[in-house]
Each structure stands twice: as C-alpha cells, then as structure tokens.
Amino acid sequence: MRLYSLKSRWRGLILFLAVAGPGIITSNVDNDAGGIATYSIAGSYYGYSLLWSLVPIMVALVIIQEMSARMGVVTGKGLSDLIRERFGVRITVYLLLAVVLTNFGNVIAEFAGVASSLEIFHIPKLLSVPLAAVVVWLLVVKGTYRSVEKVFLFACLFYVTYIISGFLADPDWKVIGRSLVRPEFDLSPGKLGMLVGLVGTTIAPWMQFYLQAAVVEKNIAAKDYKLTLVDVTVGSLVVTVVAGFIVLTCAATLHQAGTKVQTAADAALALEPLAGEYCSLLFAFGLLNASLFAASILPLSTAFVVCEGMGWEVGVNKKFSEAPEFYGLYSLLIFLGAAAVLLPGIPLFAVMYVSQIVNGLVLPVILVIMLVLINDRKLMGRYANGRIYNGFAWAIGLGLIALSLLYIGTLVWA
Amino acid sequence: MNKEMQSSGLQMFLFFSELAGHKVVDHTGKPVGEMQDLRVRLGDPYPRVTALLMKRRRTKGSLSLDWSEVRSLNGDIIHLKEGTEAKLTAQEVRHDELLLRQDLLDKQVVDTHGARIERVNDVHLLVVRSDLHIVHVDIGIRGILRRLGWLRAVDALTDWLFAYQLREKMVSWKYVQPLAAGLMKQNLKLNVKLQTLREIHPSDLADILEDLDQETRKRIFQSLDLHTAAETLEEVDRKLQVSLLESAPVEVASDILEEMAPDEATDLLADLPEEQQQKLIQTMEAPYREQLEELLRFKEGTAGSIMTTDWISLEESQTIGEAIAAFKQTTHPLETVAYIYVTDRDGRLKGVLTLRHLLICARDEVLSSLMNTRLVSVRPEDNVDEVVEIFKKYKFLAVPVVNPENKLSGIITLQDVVEPE
Numbered sequence: 001m002r003l004y005s006l007k008s009r010w011r012g013l014i015l016f017l018a019v020a021g022p023g024i025i026t027s028n029v030d031n032d033a034g035g036i037a038t039y040s041i042a043g044s045y046y047g048y049s050l051l052w053s054l055v056p057i058m059v060a061l062v063i064i065q066e067m068s069a070r071m072g073v074v075t076g077k078g079l080s081d082l083i084r085e086r087f088g089v090r091i092t093v094y095l096l097l098a099v100v101l102t103n104f105g106n107v108i109a110e111f112a113g114v115a116s117s118l119e120i121f122h123i124p125k126l127l128s129v130p131l132a133a134v135v136v137w138l139l140v141v142k143g144t145y146r147s148v149e150k151v152f153l154f155a156c157l158f159y160v161t162y163i164i165s166g167f168l169a170d171p172d173w174k175v176i177g178r179s180l181v182r183p184e185f186d187l188s189p190g191k192l193g194m195l196v197g198l199v200g201t202t203i204a205p206w207m208q209f210y211l212q213a214a215v216v217e218k219n220i221a222a223k224d225y226k227l228t229l230v231d232v233t234v235g236s237l238v239v240t241v242v243a244g245f246i247v248l249t250c251a252a253t254l255h256q257a258g259t260k261v262q263t264a265a266d267a268a269l270a271l272e273p274l275a276g277e278y279c280s281l282l283f284a285f286g287l288l289n290a291s292l293f294a295a296s297i298l299p300l301s302t303a304f305v306v307c308e309g310m311g312w313e314v315g316v317n318k319k320f321s322e323a324p325e326f327y328g329l330y331s332l333l334i335f336l337g338a339a340a341v342l343l344p345g346i347p348l349f350a351v352m353y354v355s356q357i358v359n360g361l362v363l364p365v366i367l368v369i370m371l372v373l374i375n376d377r378k379l380m381g382r383y384a385n386g387r388i389y390n391g392f393a394w395a396i397g398l399g400l401i402a403l404s405l406l407y408i409g410t411l412v413w414a
Numbered sequence: 415m416n417k418e419m420q421s422s423g424l425q426m427f428l429f430f431s432e433l434a435g436h437k438v439v440d441h442t443g444k445p446v447g448e449m450q451d452l453r454v455r456l457g458d459p460y461p462r463v464t465a466l467l468m469k470r471r472r473t474k475g476s477l478s479l480d481w482s483e484v485r486s487l488n489g490d491i492i493h494l495k496e497g498t499e500a501k502l503t504a505q506e507v508r509h510d511e512l513l514l515r516q517d518l519l520d521k522q523v524v525d526t527h528g529a530r531i532e533r534v535n536d537v538h539l540l541v542v543r544s545d546l547h548i549v550h551v552d553i554g555i556r557g558i559l560r561r562l563g564w565l566r567a568v569d570a571l572t573d574w575l576f577a578y579q580l581r582e583k584m585v586s587w588k589y590v591q592p593l594a595a596g597l598m599k600q601n602l603k604l605n606v607k608l609q610t611l612r613e614i615h616p617s618d619l620a621d622i623l624e625d626l627d628q629e630t631r632k633r634i635f636q637s638l639d640l641h642t643a644a645e646t647l648e649e650v651d652r653k654l655q656v657s658l659l660e661s662a663p664v665e666v667a668s669d670i671l672e673e674m675a676p677d678e679a680t681d682l683l684a685d686l687p688e689e690q691q692q693k694l695i696q697t698m699e700a701p702y703r704e705q706l707e708e709l710l711r712f713k714e715g716t717a718g719s720i721m722t723t724d725w726i727s728l729e730e731s732q733t734i735g736e737a738i739a740a741f742k743q744t745t746h747p748l749e750t751v752a753y754i755y756v757t758d759r760d761g762r763l764k765g766v767l768t769l770r771h772l773l774i775c776a777r778d779e780v781l782s783s784l785m786n787t788r789l790v791s792v793r794p795e796d797n798v799d800e801v802v803e804i805f806k807k808y809k810f811l812a813v814p815v816v817n818p819e820n821k822l823s824g825i826i827t828l829q830d831v832v833e834p835e
Contacts (some may be wrong), residue, residue, distance in 0.1 A: 075629025076626075076628040076631075077627050078630060084533070085519050085520050085521055088519070088561075089520055089535065089558055089561045089562065090561065090562060092520075093562060094557065111442075146756075202681055216627075219628065219653065219654070219657065221628070221657070310533070310558065311522070311532060311533020311534075311535065311553065313530075329568060
C-alpha cells in the first residue's frame, strides 16, 4: 500500500515535469525569496488595498514574457547576444553592468532568504549561509543541478498552502472585490515604493534573460511556437495567482492582526489558519526551497548573460581554464552575495524587499530595449510585433517609466 | 601621429575603432561627413577596403565613396582628394563584399584555427601605401576597452599597480569565418570564404554548430560538401541531427545519409517520422537503400540496431595475398580493420583473421589454414547488454552478427557499444 502510493506520486511528478517548459520553470523561480518577502510585506502593511495592482502586472507579465520567448524562438539567440549585435559594445557593457548589480542584489536576497528561513530552526546564519553557498556552487559546477531542479520544482507545490490558508482565513471577499474593481491609490512614497517592488519582483529583469536563454536552449522551431506560448502564458498566470494569494492571505491574517512583517517568523503566521502551530515549519521550508532554487539559477544565468554579450566562453561543461570569466563571475556572485548577508545586524527582510524595488527601477530600461529589438524587422521578420499588440507593449513600457520616475521623484522631494 | 599614406612603402597598423565616427574632410579641409563603415572585398587572404561609407548631417542613410578617392589618413581625420563630391553614391554592397561595422563588429565569427566561436571586439587594419587591408580581428578585452575609451586609463592603472599590461588577443583574418546574416544568405556554393570551415575537424565543427543559432547553423551545414556534412552530422547531438537533416533538401539529405556510416545513418533514420524516413530511403541509391532497410528492421536496443554492415570478408579458399588486395580495393574508411572474417562459399561464417596475420604470414598461405575457428558471435535480435558483456569478457575490438543460418549480417565494433544512444 505504501509502496503503491509512493509510486503513483512519483508518476505524478514525472508527468508534471514532462509538461513543465521554460515558461513554467521561470515563473516558479520568479517566486523567490524577494518575491515571498515583498508579497508578505505588501499584504501585512497595506491589506487588500494593493491587490488590484496584480491584475495589470499580470497582463504586463504575459506580454513581456511572450516577447522574450518569441525573440528566443525566432532568432535562436540570447537577449544579451541580440543587444550586443544591435546596440554595440558601449551600450552592452553599461547595461550588463547594471544587470549584474541588480542581479547581485537579488542573489543577496536569496541568501537572506536562506538565513531567515533557517533562523526559524535556530540555525545561525553564520552556519546556514556559507553552507548554502557551497552547496549551490557545487550543484552547478559538478553538473548535478539538472537532477536537483526537479526536486526544487516539485517543492514549489508549497505555494498551494497559501491558497488553502487564504480560504481558511476567511477573508472579506467583498472588500477584496471592491479593491479589485475600484482601485484606490495615493502617492505616498511608501505605497509607490511597494508598487515598484511588486512590479520588480513579479516581472524581474533577469527573468527575461533567463527565459529567452531557456527557450533558445530548447531549440524550438518558429512553427512550433504555439506550445511555448501556452507554456509562457500558463507560467505567468500561475505566478501572479500565487502572488495574489500570498498578498491576500497576509492581508487576511497579519494585517487583520496588526502585525507588520519584519522577520520570517512574522511572515510565517500567515499560514497559521492552515498549519496551526506548524506554520513556521511550513513557511521555513517553502522559503528555503524558493531561496535555494533561485540561488542556483540566478548567478548562473547572470554569468551566462554577461559572457554571451562580451563574447567570453560559456558553459558548465567547460574547465575553469577554458572559461575563467564565466566561472569567476559565477563564483564571485555567489560568495560575495553570501558574504553580504553575514554582515552583522543586516535586516534580512528589508534586504529582500529593497532588491525588488531595484528590479522594478531597472525593468523599464530592459523593456524598452526589448521593444526596439522585437520591432526590428531585419531580426524578427514577420514575427515582429503587430501594431495593436505593439501599442499595448509600449503603453506598458511608458507606464513603467512613469511609475519609476514618479517614485524617484517622491524620494527626492520627500 | 602622422598617417600619411602616400609616402610609399610605409606600413602601419590601426584599429577600425580608431577611425569609426571620425571626421571626413575634403581637399580644402572642410568637413564633409563622418566615417561610418568600411566596405571590404572578400576573397584575398587579407582583403582590401574598397569603399568608405559616411554619414552626413541632415541626410538619411549613408553615402559611399570609392577608397581610391581617399588622399590620406592624417591623425584620425580622413582627407579626400579633390572633386570627390560628384562621386558620392548611395550605398550598395556586392555579394562578395561585407561591411566592417554592420557585418563584423560585435558579431560572432568562427576562428577556424582554434575551432571556436568568437565575438569581434575590433578589427585590425594594415595600411599599405594607399590601401587598407583587414589583417586581424580583435577578440580580446583590450578591444572592448579601446572601444569604451578606457584603454589608456586601464593600461595606466595596471601598469602602475602590477607593472603589467593586458594582452592583445587577435585572430589572423585567414582563420576568420564571418557569420553575418547577409553573407550567409548568398549562394553558398560561390562563397569561397566558407570553405575554410572544412579545415575544422568534424567533431569540432559539430560543437560549433551546436553553439550557433538555427538559421546560421543550417546555412553552414548546407554549405558543407557531402563528406564533411556526413562526418559532422555523425558528431552532433541527436536532436540537432534530426533538425539539420530536415533542413536539407531530400536529395541532399539522402546523399548525406549514404556518406554516413550505415549504423549511424540507421540510428538517425529511426528517429525521423515514418513518412520522411520512407521518402529519404526511396531517394537513396539501391545498394545503400537495401542496406539501410535491412538495418532499420531491427528494434532499438538489439544487436541488429547498432551493428554496421561495413566489413571485409573473404572466402576460406582465398589467400593472404588476396586478402591484402581486398583491403587495397576498399576506398572508403572502414569502421574497423582489426578483423577479417572468413566465410565458406555460401557466406556462412567459418573463422576470423586479425590484421596481424596479414602482416606476418606469407602471401600464398590459404586463409582456412590460418583462421581462428573458435568464434563468438551474436544474433541480430540479441540484447545490447549481452553484447556489452561479450566485449567485456573477451576484450574484442569487434563482434560478428550472424543470422540463424550462420551467415554474416553485420559487425558490431567496440565504438558502437561505447557510444551513448
């Protein structure tokens, strides 16, 4: 009997993975430590009042991810490759510098996630973080990552607990409905920053590079693009639904109780309606998985993107002496990122949140560049953006630029 | 620095980035535009710049001017001869020409000597009298820094700190295969430049193809001669094999399959959709067709599916001299030359000789008296695992595959067993 259930569960896992394409994987990595922190903070501080923002964010995410995937399928090249060939070395170098710094912030956030999740088990960060850094580094360098990826992906089912907990917490659906239909917003720096953070964590700049690279690696022919489209759309929908439920659940529990998330232990209380006294365990597990998953992809993807753009040798199947820049950058990101978290007194949740705001501020730049590329008919041929679709895409781009400027403005004036 | 070109015999090097964007002036010194790109005629080992492309204020697009109208390069200013105004034309690029900035700079090229893909950071030019030639492409960090304008600062810094300067990394033009889209679209049979790819070892070429985007990959593959194409195809990853073969016209694809080792060709065919498999097989010439159809009948994971039909066998009444002659007559490279199988008149396997026999025995000795008759053979329907066991146990280099009548239907080499499916 036990054996049987184990076996059927195993089959289910295999089936799920067979379906999971680059889009679904990218979306699940997207719900990383920074994501969980930002959504939790949004729900606990502002209740249901920012829930509406996830609807336009979802639309933007679908459109942006779709463009990344389409560029990957049609050109067969990575985003930084296209940027280098179209815009030349100068723009590429400065842009990649910005991307590396932004991603470095995200790497720090992932290790902050490791530290804060294991603090729940009273494991000091001086032990957990260096250990996690070494494990992640070895996973990739030793080439075992591919097999572990499936475990990470499976553990992402953890997000379902937020959905269940959200229902159990008996939220005020009327208020939620009203907030979705008639959004209220004021221009306080706190709320604006939160909004930029929500955008930045859901539509992270690094995701566009990662997704396009993953699509390229799959070698999908342009005529088979439809399958990828489904994969990317489903992935984008799933990620925003999960995000919505994290915000909603935190609003219904933490905000209701007047708790403002400062630590993982605070955030874990959102799962109390489902898991009772075990909520911290459950949350710690989920946060740890999300952090490790992203920590193994993010530095790798960053090193890949930089080397591709600069024309340096890439690949985990190469020796160190064959690809020194690749391994050097990869290792530096991991070990410096981990070291930053070890600074005494560093506020872990604040670090995770701030890194997502930076994501949000860098995103418009990447988006504008993507739009220029995808409208280049020499590059995309008949797969360039259509006129109406392009209108939507540019509207999103301009909206994001306006939001970023507004936020920077309030920071400066205030 | 004075770069007077007319002083004959003077040779000097300069980088494209040192010229790009700089002023172009007429004979009176009046600025007429900004140098944007250089057009180069391919074909020579160190191709010559044939035209200058410049941009003018308030004019859209760029204007082209024959390089012979350039009087001198003075510092970083390009001086034109008198009366060039009338000779400015709209840009047009011939099929054997490329533009340095558009087709080369920041793009990927294949370094055929190092057998790898590199990105071009800068182009190194040589001034010989009044001509400008491409000599190297810069693929190093110095090229990037030069274009960013940081080279001097970085040099000063590393020199001050470590008494060290970053090294130049260049590839000589004779080893450079550009991959620019425009260049690839031309009739590839005429594209002399692509021929250099032939000098790359097929397994390196396979690695390069795997790293390129689909479009470029297909174009390069289609430019290869049948033999190189077949050898390269054997080396690439299975998924790519299928997509590359599908990209070639049926007649070409079937020719390539004929060139491939029969067992490799069979494996590849087995991965194709039924309909396409049939189409390809029907297009092949009779002997190859029959051979492959035979091989295709065997299920995956059996000895028959990995065996090759490429071997040398002789009758027992023949002599060593005849065996050597048989070797000499075989023009294509055999998968293994370690063993010579000996059969009776009806093709039934009787024994085996090794290469050693051919080397040390007298030419008139008869095979039946020399051959080893204690044979280990397998059946086509045997499992691959059993075959592996035989290789492990007996340390053979090849094992014969026989049908129920003990007739030789193929051989399996050690290589076939070692290769991952």
